[in-house]
Amino acid sequence: MSSGSAIRGSRIGSSPMRPDERSEPAPRREVTYWCAAGHEVEVRFAADVVPPETWDCIRCGQPAGLDRANPPGKSRNEPYKSHLAYVKERRSEADGEAILAEALAKIRRRRGGA
Structure with missing residues (x-):
């Protein structure tokens, strides 16, 4: 015999558990950036957005670029x-x-x- 509420495990105002059948997610594209340390960063953007030239690497914090062969150099930290x-x-x-x-x-x- 179960006790408690029938909506256990969810909260008021939470998002639906599955995607809505009547709507589609916005079109997206994945852009890959590479930093000087060789890390690969994949970022999703809306399909109609022009991706920026550089993006901060999530592993080392250095700038990452779109060209794998020529990633941007390390940023200079000012004391x-x-x-x-x-x-x-x-x-x-x-x-x-x-x-x-x-x-x-x-x-x-x-x-x-x-």
């Missing part, structure tokens, strides 16, 4: 730069000293110092 490193690229030591002196002078005037 992490702090905010201070970017500031030092834009300003010289002399500029920094001048800005610091100006800011300190403003603080001293507000506090009533010399």
Whole structure:
């Protein structure tokens, strides 16, 4: 004797268990990409979409291309730069000293110092 609900194992609003007989899935095509490490990535696109030239490899994260014989090279990872490193690229030591002196002078005037 069974107990419980007749709809056990499904939830409200879930998709049907089998494809609908009255509709067809959109036409698709499979495009294959290759990365420099030799990995093969298969991606499905809609039939009317132009596939991009490169796609990220799902195994190594490097760019993969459509040409198996000439895959794109490895992407160059830029090292992490702090905010201070970017500031030092834009300003010289002399500029920094001048800005610091100006800011300190403003603080001293507000506090009533010399």
